[in-house]
Amino acid sequence: MRNGLTTHIQPLVTIRRERFLPQNGKVLVRKGQRVTADETLAVCEANPKYLLFDYARGLGLPIKKADELLQVKAGQEVEENEILAGLTGLAKRVVRSPAKGQVILAGDGQLLLKVAPSLFELKAGFEATIVDLIAERGVILETSGALLQGIWGNGKIATGVLLNPYHAAEQELKVEHFTMDMQNAVLIGGWISNPMTLKTAANLPVRGLIVGGLEAHLLNLAKEMPFPILVLDAFGSVAMNNLAYRILSSNERRQISVNAWEWDRVRGTRPEAIIVVSEVEKPELPQDIVEISLGKTVRLCRSPYTARIGRLERIYPGKTILGNGLSVNAGEVILEDGEKVTTPLENLEVIL
Amino acid sequence: MSLSLIKADSLLAIDVGTVYTRVSLFDVVDARYRYLGSGTAQSTIYAPFNDLREGIHQAIENLQAITGRVLIGEDAQLITPEQIDGSGVDLVAATVSANEPMKVLITGLLEDISVESAARLANSIPSLVLKRFGLNDHLTTEERLNAIIQLKPDLILVAGGTEQGAENATLKMLETIGLASYLLEADQRPHILFIGNSKLHEKIKQIPVIGQTVRLAPNIRPTLDSEQLQPALVELVDIFRTIQQSRMPGFANLVQWTKGATIPASFGWERIVRLLSKVYDTHKGVLGVDLGASGICLAAGFGGETRVTVYPDLGMASHQPVPLDSSQINELQQWLIYDFSASEINNLIQTRQVYPASIPMTEAELDFEYAYSTVLLQKSIQQFLASIKTISSIGQTVCLPAVEPIIASGSVLTNPSQLARSAMTLINGLQPTRITTLILDQHHLVKVLGAAAAVNSVLAIQAMDFGTLLNLASVIAPVGHAKPGTVILKVKMTNEDGSEQKLDVRYGQFICLPLAIGQTMEMQLQPLHKFDIGMGGEGVGGKVRLKGSALGVIIDARGRPLRLPQDKEKRQELHERWLLKLEKR
Structure with a gap:
């Protein structure tokens, strides 16, 4: 048995996702609640900063004497400029808090202050129902709709109206395709190879880009873009796969959520786009573990068939010698145009 | 036995x-x-x-x-x-060898002494050194405290102080670590391994928060000019196990099945190389190289003294920041037979990261796979040689010193249909010198035999003798300088049947001589022009008996370090010619 890497490209499935805070915090939603894509589900402190004061030195006093002049105690909240140690009065030396915060430790001439931290907000990412809560840590969301998983995302998320500017999966998305009516829309295109395409999209601005391919030399620039960029198929000038293109083009002018976060293999979170379809009978949850077997729809990940989709027709027994001389476990795939190709099984993703 | x-x-x-x-x-x-x-x-x-x-x-x-x-x-x-x-x-x-590298923070006193040794210890297993604190970094206690809290390391290695050395600075550092641990949530607190002045052990136990949990190992720098990593490495491996148990479901079961004999793959390599370095010619070292998807592991042994280093950033599918700069592209293009644009190279490297198990389907992409492997091997061996210069028997060197044998593992190197490319990649990437044997760990067994050695050392030794390792090629690579075309080595070969052949080897040549597995050949070697073949110095020759192997005997007289033509077409033609010689031996 050989389990395949599974990629979901589905017009209608139940989508269930876990959302976790990076550390313990407060969950703001309740079970059964319907949430919007940009709704905050939970919050926690982000990157607290600690300040260490040598108030004995600040007061110019021996430690014992300085401790007698300590004005705060551990656990106490303090405001900016509040006196931490010392006596007020003319010509008296005092140590003041440089920021709002909380005293963590105080004594022996030293004080540790935790500066009021900023908040990390955990967003839903798509319109969904809260189906479960994980105390102090996160939630489980569920919705029904189209799901398109990608291979790369630039770390941003957004929701917008889906537009298909030139109605072709096998054309490069270029600057000349942009028009003012695409402002704040999520655009789809074949691939991007020119940095000006990204810069123009940012200036328009768009809400997101979904493409089949992206030239890898643009990855750093893509990460700097303020909108999500989701790459569905490959690195390079590669057309969007037909399955994804058909789903996207048939949903034009609908709201789409683009969660272009990085692929986290441990947690299993992948960059993805979701088009919520409400008022339908709850569809099946897609399988995550699937055996590579005959009849499965597969996508090839290496040249000369990068991102081509087909059906696994045969699995050859033993090892097969490829044209380049490599001896591998291989199978025969019939591509969408009818071409039969021999490919290593390692190069196949099961498309569900 | x-x-x-x-x-x-x-x-x-x-x-x-x-x-x-x-x-x-x-x-x-x-x-x-x-x-x-x-x-x-x-x-x-x-x-x-x-x-x-x-x-x-x-x-x-x-x-x-x-x-x-x-x-x-x-x-x-x-x-x-x-x-x-x-x-x-x-x-x-x-x-x-799977999973993310351990996030390590290093503290010590002197950057070039204790901090450097601690970094070498950390790199013995898959680690990502997040930050180094030393006496001379001019960071305040507050800055160190915030750095620890923000970085949230899995492990803090605390080095510093020779056995007669400083105490206060190290204790102060530990107090800061203790405070940071107190401020972190319980499940985020780092493991702490103290590898400094052992006179501090009792005082460390009194430090609040961490005193009772800090692990203590013998000093890795007992004196300024000596380093002992081995005892601390045992502790480090134990911490590795503890961290993996909490992070990787199923790991605890593995530890249970093996009754504790679960170790990082690099530690397995270290054990076997240590064993072999005692068995083989003690004048030479033993080198193990494992080129994996998530890193390269290099292990070297010299007369029982060993060093193992993992380079998690140099695996076939390790994260590489793309786009590569022009010098990196140029470096890769040096080893390619086919033309690849910078854009194609960046796309392929990124594809390799997303699909680490994928296999090249075209001649060109296969060529790329081996060129990329060559560059990764080259980078790792250069860093490794720089790090082992403290091993006294080696001294500082820019080329690999004489080692016998070189054992190589990793999927890209062990494909049985690509033995010639594997040998070419090892020779170009590592650039062995003098006389050595390339051995392929074709079933990926060396590291597990290292784990097995702890429970059954006889098995580890005997299992390596019987068909588990493939003798890939004997390599003779004279070291020296001459004009291209100059005869630098005279060879007289005596076959088992007594027949003799003579050969003049010219500088720049790459020669493959057939010597099948099961056969042997005696070679009388006489280097000229002060070339060194490892038989006692410059110009010193002698006799050597070589065993047969899959590719026979390779005489690599292209020089060390190997210099390739600037002209792309000439270079590509040479690579093709050298590979053909190996393939049609």
Whole structure:
């Protein structure tokens, strides 16, 4: 048995996702609640900063004497400029808090202050129902709709109206395709190879880009873009796969959520786009573990068939010698145009 | 050692890698331990499985199908010990190279002394050194405190102070670490390993918060000019196990099955290289190289003294910041036969990261695969040589010193249909000098034999003798300088039947001489023009008996370090010609 890497490209499935805070915090939603894509589900402190004061030195006093002049105690909240140690009065030396915060430790001439931290907000990412809560840590969301998983995302998320500017999966998305009516829309295109395409999209601005391919030399620039960029198929000038293109083009002018976060293999979170379809009978949850077997729809990940989709027709027994001389476990795939190709099984993703 | 003197146990060796999980079976045949077969499956450490047991189970099922031996019972559990009907195994040993590198923060006193030694220790297993604190970094206690809290390391290595050295600075550093630990949530607190002045052990136990949990190991720099990493490495491996148990579902079961004999793959390499460095010619070193998806492991042994380093950023599918700059592109293009644009190179490297198990389907992409491997090997060996200059027997060197043998592992190097490319990659990447033997760990067994050595050392030694390793080629690479075309080595070959051949080797030549497995050949070598072939110095020759191998004898007189033509077409033509010589030997 050989389990395949599974990629979901589905017009209608139940989508269930876990959302976790990076550390313990407060969950703001309740079970059964319907949430919007940009709704905050939970919050926690982000990157607290600690300040260490040598108030004995600040007061110019021996430690014992300085401790007698300590004005705060551990656990106490303090405001900016509040006196931490010392006596007020003319010509008296005092140590003041440089920021709002909380005293963590105080004594022996030293004080540790935790500066009021900023908040990390955990967003839903798509319109969904809260189906479960994980105390102090996160939630489980569920919705029904189209799901398109990608291979790369630039770390941003957004929701917008889906537009298909030139109605072709096998054309490069270029600057000349942009028009003012695409402002704040999520655009789809074949691939991007020119940095000006990204810069123009940012200036328009768009809400997101979904493409089949992206030239890898643009990855750093893509990460700097303020909108999500989701790459569905490959690195390079590669057309969007037909399955994804058909789903996207048939949903034009609908709201789409683009969660272009990085692929986290441990947690299993992948960059993805979701088009919520409400008022339908709850569809099946897609399988995550699937055996590579005959009849499965597969996508090839290496040249000369990068991102081509087909059906696994045969699995050859033993090892097969490829044209380049490599001896591998291989199978025969019939591509969408009818071409039969021999490919290593390692190069196949099961498309569900 | 005769097996009659020891208890003959069968052994199942498990290796969990990032891409593949392999299980191998060893048992006694004809009074010696033999390798019986391997089963492979895709690793299941990542989602949706998130449990390494699934991959192990599948690999064992494949092994059962290959060997016919029943290893899993009806209760779906591993049968142990071995039963009267021959099912099951007595012992299990395992190595793990999968999962993210351990995040390590290093503190010490002097950057070039204790901090550097601690970094070498950290790099003995897959680690990512997040930050180094030293006396001269001018950071305040507050800055150090905030750095620890923000970085949230898995492990803090605290070095510093020779056995007669400073105490206060080290204690102050530990107090800061203690405060940071107090401020972090319980599940985020780092493990702490103290590897400094052992006179501080009692005082450390009194430090609040961490005093009772800090691990203490012998000083890695007992004096300014000596370094001892081995005892601390044992502690480090134990911490590695603890961290993996909390992070990787199924790891605890693996530790249980192996009765603790689960180690990082690099530690397995270290053990075997240490063993071999005692067995082989003590004037030379032994080198092990494992080119994996998630990093390169290099292990070198010189007369029992060993050094192992993992380079997690130099794996075939390791994260590489793209786009590569022009010098990196140029570096890669030096080894390519086919034309690749910078854009194509960036796309391929990125594809390799997303699909680490994928296989090149075209001649050109296969060429790229081996060129990329060459660059990764080259980078790792250069960093490694810089780090082992403290080993007194080597001294500072820009080229690999004489080693015998070089044992290589990793999927890209061990494909049986690409032996010529494997040899070419090892020779170009490592650039061995003088006389050595390239050995392929074709079944990926060396590291697991290192794990097995802890429970059955006889098995580890005997199993390596019998067909588990492939003798790939003998390499003679004279070191010196001459004008191209100058005769630098005179060779007289005497075959087993007594027939003789003579050969003049010219500077710049790459020669392949057939010598099949099972045959031997005596070679009389006489270097000229002060070239060194490792027989006692410049211009010193002698006799050597070479064993047959898959590719025979390679005389690489292209010079060290190897300099390639600037002209792309000339260079590509040369690469093609050298490869053809190996393929049509």
